[in-house]
Amino acid sequence: MKVLVIGGGGREHALVWKLAQSARVDKVYCAPGNPGIARISKAECVDLKLSEDFAEARQWARQNGIGLTVVGPEAPLVNGIVDAFEADGLRVFGPSRAASQMEGSKIFCKDFMLEAGIPTGAARYFTESEPALAYLKTLQPPYVIKAFGLAAGKGAVVAPSFKEAEDAVRDNLDRAIFGEASQRILIEEFLHGEEASMLAFSDGETVLPMSSAQDHKPIGEGDQGPNTGGMGAYSPAPVVTPSLEKEIFETVLKRAVDGLRARGIPYKGILYAGLMIGPNGEPRVVEFNCRFGDPETQPLLMRLETDLVDVMEAVVEGRLHEIELKWKADPAVCVVMASGGYPGDYEKGKSIEGLDDVAEDDSAVVFHAGTTADGDQIVTSGGRVLGVTASAPKLEDAIARAYEMCGKIRFEGAYLRTDIGRKALDREEA
Ligand code: AMP
Numbered sequence: 001m002k003v004l005v006i007g008g009g010g011r012e013h014a015l016v017w018k019l020a021q022s023a024r025v026d027k028v029y030c031a032p033g034n035p036g037i038a039r040i041s042k043a044e045c046v047d048l049k050l051s052e053d054f055a056e057a058r059q060w061a062r063q064n065g066i067g068l069t070v071v072g073p074e075a076p077l078v079n080g081i082v083d084a085f086e087a088d089g090l091r092v093f094g095p096s097r098a099a100s101q102m103e104g105s106k107i108f109c110k111d112f113m114l115e116a117g118i119p120t121g122a123a124r125y126f127t128e129s130e131p132a133l134a135y136l137k138t139l140q141p142p143y144v145i146k147a148f149g150l151a152a153g154k155g156a157v158v159a160p161s162f163k164e165a166e167d168a169v170r171d172n173l174d175r176a177i178f179g180e181a182s183q184r185i186l187i188e189e190f191l192h193g194e195e196a197s198m199l200a201f202s203d204g205e206t207v208l209p210m211s212s213a214q215d216h217k218p219i220g221e222g223d224q225g226p227n228t229g230g231m232g233a234y235s236p237a238p239v240v241t242p243s244l245e246k247e248i249f250e251t252v253l254k255r256a257v258d259g260l261r262a263r264g265i266p267y268k269g270i271l272y273a274g275l276m277i278g279p280n281g282e283p284r285v286v287e288f289n290c291r292f293g294d295p296e297t298q299p300l301l302m303r304l305e306t307d308l309v310d311v312m313e314a315v316v317e318g319r320l321h322e323i324e325l326k327w328k329a330d331p332a333v334c335v336v337m338a339s340g341g342y343p344g345d346y347e348k349g350k351s352i353e354g355l356d357d358v359a360e361d362d363s364a365v366v367f368h369a370g371t372t373a374d375g376d377q378i379v380t381s382g383g384r385v386l387g388v389t390a391s392a393p394k395l396e397d398a399i400a401r402a403y404e405m406c407g408k409i410r411f412e413g414a415y416l417r418t419d420i421g422r423k424a425l426d427r428e429e430a
Pocket residue numbers: 121144146153155156158188189190191192195217227274276286287
């Protein structure tokens with residue numbers, strides 16, 4: 001079978017890497033892909049324009065006999081790529097435009113959670129800054145302000161002071177810094193606790209939860225500083241105990257898929273729950289995403305034993321009940337190497353040295369996220385540049401191996417957090 005993966009970041013590198021391991025897959029195309037993906041022997045990067053109606057991508061998929069298209073990022077999902085491919089009779093893995101509102105509209109998602117009884121923080125929404133500021137004055141810091149639409153991961157602000165909260169409100173409602181996504185905002189209860197990610201495959205009826213994972217959102221050591229797309233991840237996340245995993249499955253993942261189906265929206269694809277585990281172990285949903293997490297996908301797929309094509313086909317064909325997911329017991333860790341200055345302004349085009357000095361195998365892979373080819377040289381092209389991922393029987397060894405690999409790679413201004421996985425080690429020790 002020929003597979004097409006849409007996207008070109010670390011998540012897509014991990015998806016292509018895993019899909020290419022299937023004996024049933026002859027070729028994996030990736031649009032646009034990246035130089036790390038291009039090095040996989042079954043893979044080929046292609047340039048496809050994703051227009052509003054996805055016409056070029058659909059035509060290309062038909063002409064090239066693509067048996068399955070897998071959509072990595074949220075933007076094309078929210079813009080209806082799945083509906084467009086299905087209308088052409090193409091097999092595609094991902095939620096429809098309606099189902100993708102779980103990520104595409106913070107307000108749709110929050111209303112749905114409150115109606116369906118999915119545990120989450122209280123929230124109110126506003127379209128004018130004066131009533132929003134009046135409401136903020138009734139709350140205690142920190143304040144949580146979110147643009148209602150997609151804002152490339154920058155729409156949520158956790159403001160430690162009233163002044164910063166006011167700026168976030170005005171940036172959206174008075175200055176519309178995210179355009180249409182800024183038209184409305186959500187002011188949300190701040191949730192205390194430790195974050196965890198639980199992802200599931202769903203065919204609209206059956207929900208198959210994955211192993212747990214944890215991201216590291218803030219840029220700085222010890223979770224200080226502004227949020228990023230994610231500076232590292234590991235799986236499993238010991239904060240999610242077996243009983244908590246069951247609770248999250250019942251009250252979050254399954255309740256969401258059942259609730260959407262009852263509203264006439266079958267949810268097919270990946271449902272990602274970003275959770276805050278409170279001080280008494282109570283899970284509450286911070287957000288839903290309609291796709292794999294980045295960088296959680298890198299350690300998750302390194303641990304997945306089941307053939308990913310089998311799982312994705314079962315989702316598309318509505319027979320996920322036939323599938324059992326098998327996980328390697330070894331924990332896996334992904335350390336993100338980022339461009340200096342990220343998540344603020346950063347320079348691009350820095351030569352990346354040492355990639356060939358890293359000894360890679362099934363349990364040690366340098367996933368490319370923001371890289372591009374400049375002649376024979378691989379150079380940086382994004383904020384998050386590489387997701388250096390390793391697994392080992394013991395978590396501390398997986399962490400050590402990932403950092404040892406990072407130590408071989410150099411580019412000007414390279415930045416990484418040195419405490420990825422620390423929270424899991426602390427739990428092991430405790
Ligand atoms: P979101 O875009 O909704 O995923 O928010 C981005 C990040 O902001 C989350 O991963 C959390 O770290 C933080 N965050 C968002 N909402 C809240 C909340 N209600 N309470 C605490 N932290 C939050």
